Amino acid sequence: MAKATYKDSGVDLEIYRKAMARLPRLIHRTQTPRVLKLDGGFAGLFQLDFANPLFARKYEDPVLVSCTDGVGTKLKIAAAMGVHNTVGLDLVAMSVNDAICCGAELLFFLDYIAMPKDDPPLLEQLVEGITQGCIESDCALLGGETAILPDVYGKDDYDLAGFCVGVVDRKRVIDGRAISPEDALIGVASSGLHSNGYSLVRKIVFEIAGHSVDDHIGELGETVGQALLRPTTIYVRPIRQILNHYRVKSVVHGIAHITGGGLHENLERILPAGVHATIDRDSWTVPPVFNWLQRLGEVEDEEMAQVFNMGLGLVLVVSPYYADSVRQQLSESGLESWQIGSIESGEKGVSWSG
Numbered sequence: 001m002a003k004a005t006y007k008d009s010g011v012d013l014e015i016y017r018k019a020m021a022r023l024p025r026l027i028h029r030t031q032t033p034r035v036l037k038l039d040g041g042f043a044g045l046f047q048l049d050f051a052n053p054l055f056a057r058k059y060e061d062p063v064l065v066s067c068t069d070g071v072g073t074k075l076k077i078a079a080a081m082g083v084h085n086t087v088g089l090d091l092v093a094m095s096v097n098d099a100i101c102c103g104a105e106l107l108f109f110l111d112y113i114a115m116p117k118d119d120p121p122l123l124e125q126l127v128e129g130i131t132q133g134c135i136e137s138d139c140a141l142l143g144g145e146t147a148i149l150p151d152v153y154g155k156d157d158y159d160l161a162g163f164c165v166g167v168v169d170r171k172r173v174i175d176g177r178a179i180s181p182e183d184a185l186i187g188v189a190s191s192g193l194h195s196n197g198y199s200l201v202r203k204i205v206f207e208i209a210g211h212s213v214d215d216h217i218g219e220l221g222e223t224v225g226q227a228l229l230r231p232t233t234i235y236v237r238p239i240r241q242i243l244n245h246y247r248v249k250s251v252v253h254g255i256a257h258i259t260g261g262g263l264h265e266n267l268e269r270i271l272p273a274g275v276h277a278t279i280d281r282d283s284w285t286v287p288p289v290f291n292w293l294q295r296l297g298e299v300e301d302e303e304m305a306q307v308f309n310m311g312l313g314l315v316l317v318v319s320p321y322y323a324d325s326v327r328q329q330l331s332e333s334g335l336e337s338w339q340i341g342s343i344e345s346g347e348k349g350v351s352w353s354g
Contacts, residue, residue: 010150015118019146022124030134030141034107044142046108048167057105061170065104068163069094073198074229079156080213081225084122087160088129089136090195093232094259095164096137097314100239101255101270103174104166106139112161113146116153126160129231137236139164172243176270176317178253183343184323185267185277187284189336190313194232196260197307201228204297219288227289235314238333242326251326254317258309264350265306267315276346277317282354284338286311317343 006013033052036045050056071090078087088111096106111130113123123146134141153159168174193201205211205224213225220227243252254270267277290311294304304310318326323339330337341353 010117011148012118015120016146016148019118019120019123022120023127026124026127026131027141030109030131030139032138032140035140035142044108044110046140046142048107059167059169062167063170063173065099065102065166065168066164067095067098068161069098070159070161071195073202074193074195075158075160076202077198077213077225077228079158081229083225083229084125085128085132086229086231088126088131089133089231089234090129091160091162092130092133092137092164093234094195095162096133096139096166096234096236097232097257099164099166100236101174101257102166102168103172103243103252103255104168105240106137106164106166106236108140108142108165109134109137110142110163111144112163113144113158114149114153114160115146115158116148116150116155118148122158126158130162133234136234137164138240139166174252174255176254177272178250179270179272179275179317179343180253181275181343181345182320183253183317184320184339185279185341185343186316186318186323186326186330187312187338187340188235188314188316188330189233189284190258190287190309190311191233192230192287192289193228194259194309194313196309198228200297200299200307201293204293204299209296217292219292233313233335235335238330238335239314239316241333242329245329246322249319249322251319251322252316253319256315256317258312258315260307262306262308262310263312263315268348268350270317271343271348271350273348274345275343275348277341277343277350278353279341279350280354281352283340284311285336312340315340 034047038045071087078084211224215224256266256270258266327337
């Protein structure tokens, strides 16, 4: 009788070791002076503050901020195109963009990658994207897990999950409680679909319209795959710069990351009782990919608005006196923005005008 081996069950430890050997050079480029060296350890070590007094944060009452998310069925687009070095950036973006809504300084990120078999080149591409996202977020990739699950995933499938940790002094936590009447709503441009609504996107584009990822779409000026795989914008640095610019004044009263649920649901989440947000639906430019999808799938306006970001990846609620200044700083960071509405007294909620 043949003796059973791990390799026979679908897990080749030698290939796994080769895959792991590709990762240190990528991980090391994300590490900051607060990462403590522990080669071969079972955990990652990160000191909350700098030992060097020149760079010390000197937190008074630090609060840790933690977020987790995934990429969803956008991974199917990556697989269809054979391009895997951008979805890792999406993975980081979905968590760190949530964390920045509290005003957090990002500290570190952890990833979880699940695959049906060891595939060193694929793993390297995925971690390349993750480390790029960490660099853009000024956080360290502190560790991760690669799970080989041959009985769970099909041969071309894989999944990603990510977890970030940040810190903010309690007195500087942005939780929406400071939002008040006359505050301005500033919508910050998304790069496109980001990482939400892809189950509907795939149904419209591939099932209803019968497109392939290689089809060139004239009105978009690119292929289907290029439009659908565009990475999520990471807003960490621009928002941190704005928050650091106003160290004394309370200028940014609330931040909403526009993901699943759209503008209405995500903005309402941060509103305190007694205030109402009114959005002018004609105040910003909707990228053509959304109009294209809506027409292909004959999707109702309400459905589009609650599934997609419709061109706005973030909404800042700011003191009206500083709205122009905040928009100028966003522009200097390369981000387009619009004043899309305002806050008024009333029942908590969001409504549309225009």
